[in-house]
Amino acid sequence: MTLHFNDETFRGDYTYFNSATAIRRFPFPFDRDSYMYSVNIEPHPGGPAGSPFEHAFDVDEHYVSEMRDRAITLKADPLRCQSLPHMELAGWDLLELIMTAKARDYPALFELHRAGDRWHWINRPLGIEQRFTFLDPATLPCGPMEYITRQAQGDFALLDARDGNLWMDAGMITSQADWSLDFDVGMNFFEWHAPVPKAGAMGVFHKALKFLNAVTQEQSYRRLNWTMTVNPRLDTSPETYPQWGPEKRTVTAENVGTRQFLRVELQTFWRLPRSNALAFPIRCYLANLEDLCTQPKWARRLHRVMRDLDPDLAEYKGFAVNRPLIVDYLAPFDDGAPTSPGI
Numbered sequence: 001m002t003l004h005f006n007d008e009t010f011r012g013d014y015t016y017f018n019s020a021t022a023i024r025r026f027p028f029p030f031d032r033d034s035y036m037y038s039v040n041i042e043p044h045p046g047g048p049a050g051s052p053f054e055h056a057f058d059v060d061e062h063y064v065s066e067m068r069d070r071a072i073t074l075k076a077d078p079l080r081c082q083s084l085p086h087m088e089l090a091g092w093d094l095l096e097l098i099m100t101a102k103a104r105d106y107p108a109l110f111e112l113h114r115a116g117d118r119w120h121w122i123n124r125p126l127g128i129e130q131r132f133t134f135l136d137p138a139t140l141p142c143g144p145m146e147y148i149t150r151q152a153q154g155d156f157a158l159l160d161a162r163d164g165n166l167w168m169d170a171g172m173i174t175s176q177a178d179w180s181l182d183f184d185v186g187m188n189f190f191e192w193h194a195p196v197p198k199a200g201a202m203g204v205f206h207k208a209l210k211f212l213n214a215v216t217q218e219q220s221y222r223r224l225n226w227t228m229t230v231n232p233r234l235d236t237s238p239e240t241y242p243q244w245g246p247e248k249r250t251v252t253a254e255n256v257g258t259r260q261f262l263r264v265e266l267q268t269f270w271r272l273p274r275s276n277a278l279a280f281p282i283r284c285y286l287a288n289l290e291d292l293c294t295q296p297k298w299a300r301r302l303h304r305v306m307r308d309l310d311p312d313l314a315e316y317k318g319f320a321v322n323r324p325l326i327v328d329y330l331a332p333f334d335d336g337a338p339t340s341p342g343i
């Protein structure tokens with residue numbers, strides 16, 4: 001697939017858009033007409049072709065603009081990227097994982113040449129060429145995690161594995177659904193999940209942690225999570241809430257189709273070889289209601305999910321205020337026909 005990179009913004013004038021191809025390959029997250037939290041983890045083996053699951057790390061038409069948006073966020077707030085001192089080795093592991101995957105999966109865009117620990121990295125879309133010594137931080141312009149995640153779409157948490165738990169000891173977090181790395185850094189799996197309603201009592205987090213502790217280097221896994229965001233904004237952090245929170249109140253019956261976005265996170269899980277840390281990339285996809293409703297089966301299902309969602313989840317996800325407008329917009333697309341399980 002030849003990629004054309006959109007020139008677009010995720011703030012200010014919000015010129016973000018999805019091509020027809022991007023809409024067709026959007027990772028619609030609902031496999032039935034209702035939604036509740038569950039341990040929805042599955043293997044991430046690659047494929048099908050053209051889907052966002054085809055490659056280890058999906059590179060799409062938003063790549064260059066997303067990286068520009070990340071740089072803007074980091075300039076304003078360097079604490080969106082943090083790595084506790086013991087996590088540097090995990091940062092190198094992550095750099096290796098991403099560089100080898102991108103060079104293998106997108107050879108026209110990325111190249112990696114290795115002669116022992118002398119590495120040569122070429123990133124054509126961003127115009128970067130770097131020769132460096134693997135595991136020698138003095139040969140990169142910044143730490144290894146920061147270096148590679150400034151060139152990879154999505155957020156990245158690096159979890160240290162110790163005492164039977166996972167600890168959020170490093171991360172590059174600039175496109176989060178209203179949570180803060182600066183607040184969560186150093187917390188464990190149960191602590192950073194504490195604000196989530198219902199899931200703890202359902203046993204979701206105990207089961208999920210047990211699963212993640214057993215993940216090996218041989219197989220990566222994935223899950224989808226979702227929320228709703230007004231305007232195509234990547235940086236919906238608590239730190240910048242005064243900039244985007246008030247935008248929720250600007251949605252009307254006339255503009256809800258274009259201003260209300262379904263925000264889907266493709267989350268993957270990778271055991272890292274040297275550090276034994278777990279890498280947790282969180283790739284964000286945005287599509288507005290108008291674009292989603294070009295696919296009749298998505299429109300029908302989204303209407304049912306939004307209409308019937310537990311109010312505690314709508315409140316936690318931050319869209320309770322606009323839920324009636326969303327449901328009213330989607331209702332005419334629902335002809336009442338039965339849907340079959342699966343996406």
Ligand code: HEM
Pocket residue numbers: 037038039040041157159166168177178179180184192193194195196199204208209212225226227278280316317
């Ligand atoms: C939400 C991190 C894995 C289920 C969250 C939040 C964070 C987070 C920071 C936001 C909490 C807040 O409101 O402050 C992570 C990390 C993971 C991980 C770093 C990797 C180890 C999982 C897994 C599950 C899960 C395996 C399995 C079910 C959830 C759910 C929510 C959540 C259900 C609420 C999301 C929503 O309603 O939008 N996670 N998580 N997480 N997480 Fe995780």
